[in-house]
Amino acid sequence: MTIFSKIVRGEIPSYKCAENEEFYAFLDINPVAEGHTLVIPKREEDYLFDLSDEELSRMMVFTKQVAKAIKNAFPCQKVGMAVLGLEVNHAHIHLIPLQNEGDMDFRKPKLQLEATAMQEIAKKIWQEYTNIPK
Numbered sequence: 001m002t003i004f005s006k007i008v009r010g011e012i013p014s015y016k017c018a019e020n021e022e023f024y025a026f027l028d029i030n031p032v033a034e035g036h037t038l039v040i041p042k043r044e045e046d047y048l049f050d051l052s053d054e055e056l057s058r059m060m061v062f063t064k065q066v067a068k069a070i071k072n073a074f075p076c077q078k079v080g081m082a083v084l085g086l087e088v089n090h091a092h093i094h095l096i097p098l099q100n101e102g103d104m105d106f107r108k109p110k111l112q113l114e115a116t117a118m119q120e121i122a123k124k125i126w127q128e129y130t131n132i133p134k
């Protein structure tokens with residue numbers, strides 16, 4: 001089982017940002033920017049582009065809702081989207097609030113945020129997510 005499946009099952013804690021029946025969004029624990037969020041299918045699948053057209057389409061709609069919530073919670077120029085998947089073999093999309101293109105640089109030192117700060121960030125995104133028309 002992947003570490004992200006354990007998160008979905010609640011066996012490992014996470015900072016929840018959004019959720020529906022099929023998909024889950026939570027803060028990346030090593031954020032490149034405040035509000036850096038991961039979107040995953042609850043169903044375990046290694047590679048994003050192995051998802052069926054239908055599942056990937058539904059995931060993109062969910063991702064769009066999460067991106068809107070992030071932008072409302074953390075005003076930014078745009079929310080960037082990246083797919084890496086080199087570390088965790090459970091399909092996921094990175095969403096990152098962008099002020100400039102350097103904010104998407106995964107090689108730069110990650111932010112060190114206290115648990116309380118992470119909770120606050122996740123709460124803000126969750127609140128915005130609940131207000132997004134579905």
Ligand code: AMP
Nearest residue numbers: 003014027028029030084085086087088
């Ligand atoms: P990659 O597979 O290359 O897209 O990287 C996996 C991402 O998942 C990294 O940005 C990690 O910081 C993040 N990550 C790994 N474990 C956790 C976890 N338990 N909770 C939140 N994010 C995680």
